[in-house]
Amino acid sequence: MTTTTTAPMHTSSSLRVIVAVDAESAARMAAERISALIRTRPTAVLGVATGSTPSPVYRALQTLRRTEGLDLTRASAFALDEYVGIDPRRSQSYRSVIDAEVTRPLGLDPLRVAVPDGSAPDLVEAGRAYEEGIRSTGGVDLQILGIGHNGHIGFNEPGSAHDSLTRTVDLTPETREANARFFDGRIDQVPTRALTQGIGTILRAREIVLLAFGPGKAAAVARALEGAIERSSPASALRKHRAVTILLDKAAASMLG
Ligand code: PGA
Numbered sequence: 001m002t003t004t005t006t007a008p009m010h011t012s013s014s015l016r017v018i019v020a021v022d023a024e025s026a027a028r029m030a031a032e033r034i035s036a037l038i039r040t041r042p043t044a045v046l047g048v049a050t051g052s053t054p055s056p057v058y059r060a061l062q063t064l065r066r067t068e069g070l071d072l073t074r075a076s077a078f079a080l081d082e083y084v085g086i087d088p089r090r091s092q093s094y095r096s097v098i099d100a101e102v103t104r105p106l107g108l109d110p111l112r113v114a115v116p117d118g119s120a121p122d123l124v125e126a127g128r129a130y131e132e133g134i135r136s137t138g139g140v141d142l143q144i145l146g147i148g149h150n151g152h153i154g155f156n157e158p159g160s161a162h163d164s165l166t167r168t169v170d171l172t173p174e175t176r177e178a179n180a181r182f183f184d185g186r187i188d189q190v191p192t193r194a195l196t197q198g199i200g201t202i203l204r205a206r207e208i209v210l211l212a213f214g215p216g217k218a219a220a221v222a223r224a225l226e227g228a229i230e231r232s233s234p235a236s237a238l239r240k241h242r243a244v245t246i247l248l249d250k251a252a253a254s255m256l257g
Contacts, residue, residue, distance in 0.1 A: 014242040017225065021182045023213040026247040027056035030144060030209050032243070035064050037142055037207075038075060045134075046077045046144075046203070047143030050097045053211050054144050058101045065106060072106050076137050078130075080145075080154040081196035082118035084168055092182050116166060117220075118197040123195055127166035131201065143205035147212050150174055151220045151235045155196035161239040162229075164198030199237045207243040211234070212252040221248060222255035 020026035034057075037044050048054070082088075088095040095115045097210050103113045112131055118127035119249035134140060135235045145153050150172060156164065157172050171179075176190040178223040183189035202208070212221050225246065 007013060015225075015239060015244045015246065017246045017248065017253070017256070018154070019248050019250060021250075023211075024056055024060075025256075026211055026213070026249060028060045029091075029247055030057045030211060031060035031064055033209060034061060034069070034142060034144075035070050035180045038070060038072060040072065041141065042074045043136050044075050044141040045139065046075055047080065047096060047140040047145075047197075048077045048102050049080050049144050049146050050094045051146045053146035053213060055101060055137075057144060057211065058106065062105050065212035072108050074112075075104060075108060076112040077108055077136055078137075078140060078197075079115040079141050080202070081194050082116040084118045084123065084193035084195055086118055086191055088115075088119060093133055116197070118195045122162055123168050127168070130166045130195075130197070134201065134204075140205035141207065143208045145202070145208060145210040147210060147217060147220050147235050148222065149178060149216055150222055151224055151233050153199065153202060153210070153235050153238070155194040155237045156199045156202075156234045158232045158234060160199055160234050161231060162203070162234075162240070163200040165201050166197050168193055168195050170171075188249060199249065201243075203237060207242055207245075208236065209239060209245045209247060213249045215251040215254065216257040217252045220253050221246070222257070226257055236246050 050053045055223055079094055082094045085095045098115055103110055116130050147153060150158055155169050157169060170193055176187050179190050180187040223233050227236060229236040229239055
């Protein structure tokens with residue numbers, strides 16, 4: 001992608017792993033890939049993730065907007081997931097996070113940015129409608145992903161079917177503990193369920209860029225890339241996809257063989 005990397009450590013026809021010199025440079029590569037896509041296709045559909053990992057990608061996109069006139073006004077975006085039952089106006093809701101980190105700073109049209117409706121009275125219908133919304137835009141062109149310590153993608157916890165679609169899931173205690181930092185450190189405040197795109201939904205994106213930073217992600221990354229492709233390893237499903245780029249810092253790559 002750029003010359004600021006070491007050589008790809010693992011290359012197949014479909015999945016490449018790039019170890020960047022640091023997280024900022026990995027994030028810049030992801031942003032440059034999005035920017036290249038938007039230049040060729042201004043109406044592209046982006047899949048956007050929340051959490052700490054993608055934040056530097058969104059900041060790098062802000063820089064490209066300022067310095068190179070990156071124009072996302074005609075792009076669409078679909079978020080991966082939302083907590084069930086959270087007031088969407090609360091700062092911890094993924095609706096608020098996407099507004100604050102993606103929609104407003106990057107100048108997307110709010111009408112073209114969708115987040116699963118975790119407050120819907122009928123969550124089965126909300127999941128179905130979300131799938132339909134993605135389909136009706138023509139599908140996601142490029143999906144940005146993080147990975148959980150337990151290998152989850154979106155909120156698809158271990159055990160999720162690799163062909164699952166948007167649905168409600170129970171969050172594992174470790175995921176709730178990892179996210180307690182967004183709730184003043186109080187795990188009891190972290191919702192217990194989420195409405196998430198399924199692994200099958202994610203795999204329909206035409207291109208996927210997963211980022212992982214820090215030593216805490218090393219085991220999950222190694223298992224996803226080098227362990228068995230199985231339900232207990234949600235991110236291993238990415239190896240079934242034909243266009244995946246994994247962008248790592250050195251610490252997140254440290255357990256790869
Ligand atoms: P994080 O979360 O980026 O906040 O570490 C990643 C994830 O859980 O998918």
